[in-house]
Amino acid sequence: MRVLVADDERLLADTVAEGLRRFSMAVDVCYDGGGALERIGVNRYDVAVLDRDMPGHTGDEVCRCLADSGSGTRVLLLTAAAGIRDRVEGLGLGADDYLTKPFAFAELVARVQALGRRSAPALPPVLAQHGVTLDVARHRVTRDGRPVNLSPKEFAVLHVLMRADGRVVSAEELLEQAWDEFADPFTNAVRVTVMTLRKKLGEPQVIHTVPRAGYRIGGPA
Incomplete structure (x- = not known):
């Protein structure tokens, strides 16, 4: 899942971003x-976490722009204003959810994950294919009942592949969905991550390379 965090409180923005990355999100x-x-004009995000009260272009303006664009990006507005009128006004701009400051980080994560599920075709909270089970909310993976300990990036790549449900996913698509804006498109990070992911999932292999196309979950192409 790819997320944009925009807040003029730099420490808060950086803390939220770092926390979401621990849950295998590209932020x-x-x-x-x-x-x-600028970023929503270039990148496609599953979820945008926007502070309403940013100087210059406000979070409201960014939210309205996303709603008008039809991009499908889900919006979580953050604000210190806790009144019902403020919440109604924010949702009326096209926001999908609203969270007042200060907030519990666990609640923020849960809301972002829920919005991420809504940004794509409906999927069950637990994905299971070819003996591999991925539980997004609990951030757990098992293979034939055996726990598999994955890094955040490995988890993110596996999530993208399992969401594709057998469709071939290109390296470029994996970079876009599992890495942030600083990812080098010429890096071998995708290949290395897929290689370590295969080793951890064990035999028989469930991630297969499709020459000149990408990767897929399932039997050999």
Whole structure:
């Protein structure tokens, strides 16, 4: 899942981003509305976490732009204003959810994960294919009942492949969905991550390379 975090409170924005990355999300960060507008013009996000009260272009403006674009990006608005009128107004702009500051980080994660599931075709909270089970909410993976300890990036790559449900996923698509904006498109990070993921999942192999196309979950192409 790829997430944009935009908040002029730099420490808060960086802390939220780092926390979401621990849950295998690819997170881009900016500290004003102008930066958020630039990024949504270039990248496709599953979820945008926006502070309503940023200077210059506000979170409201960014939210409205996303709603008008039809991009499918889900929006979680953050604000210190806790009144019902404020929540209603934010949701009326096209936001999908609303969270007041200060908030519990566990609640933020749960809300972002829920919005991420809504940004794509409906999928069950637990994905199971070819003996591999992936539980997004609990951040757990098993292979034939055996726990598999994955790094955040390995978990993210496996999630993208399992969401594809047998469709071939290109290396470029994996970079876009599992890495942030600083990923080098010429890096071998995807190949190395898939290689270590295969080793951890064990035999028989469930991730197969499709020459000149990408990777898929399932039997050999």
